[in-house]
Amino acid sequence: MNAPDRRPWRDLLFADLLAVPTAAGSDPNRFLFAAMIASQAAHACCLPADLGLGEVGYRQLLAEYFPGCAITTSATGRPLERVPEWSELHQLLLDHRAGERQSEASIAAIVATACAGSDHLWQDLGLIDRGELTALMWVNFPALAAANSGDMKWKKFLYRQFCAREGIYVCPAPSCGECKDYAQCFAPEN
Numbered sequence: 001m002n003a004p005d006r007r008p009w010r011d012l013l014f015a016d017l018l019a020v021p022t023a024a025g026s027d028p029n030r031f032l033f034a035a036m037i038a039s040q041a042a043h044a045c046c047l048p049a050d051l052g053l054g055e056v057g058y059r060q061l062l063a064e065y066f067p068g069c070a071i072t073t074s075a076t077g078r079p080l081e082r083v084p085e086w087s088e089l090h091q092l093l094l095d096h097r098a099g100e101r102q103s104e105a106s107i108a109a110i111v112a113t114a115c116a117g118s119d120h121l122w123q124d125l126g127l128i129d130r131g132e133l134t135a136l137m138w139v140n141f142p143a144l145a146a147a148n149s150g151d152m153k154w155k156k157f158l159y160r161q162f163c164a165r166e167g168i169y170v171c172p173a174p175s176c177g178e179c180k181d182y183a184q185c186f187a188p189e190n
Helices: 007-019 029-041 054-065 086-095 103-114 121-125 130-140 142-147 154-166
Strands: none
Touching: 007 029, 029 054, 029 103, 029 121, 029 130, 054 103, 086 103, 086 154, 103 121, 103 130, 121 130, 121 154, 130 142, 130 154, 142 154
């Protein structure tokens, strides 16, 4: 049996979130937050109900970026457990922040949380395509984005960066063995 198409509901929630005026409207991460919140509410990503920000952090995000928002998020299937290296991935991202907006810290926590998912990182985040994730990386972590000169898959790239910092030289992402694109990601690099 095929899974129901959640995109129409996700798209409606996304539009509703962005329709609410806010002082944070000029922050490019508002668009990304709306995409992730809508995807989580539509069960179209792996993120937990609080996006990995904790209850207080999530409520603060809603109040700042989507004031008056009445969206209710819910847990998807089984709870997403943090990967053991969450703190190190989070720190890697924080260390490479653009330093232009406070929302970069929230994006770092959400991306580190989504690394525990079993799909491509853009899917685990609830983004429409890999291009949105690439834009997220350039806006929030430009030094990391520039370092991915070979256009490596983002989760694999982040784990490779994490492992290089730790002195580990054989380092697959946590869900690579289960991924349908395993052969593509681990093909020889150009």
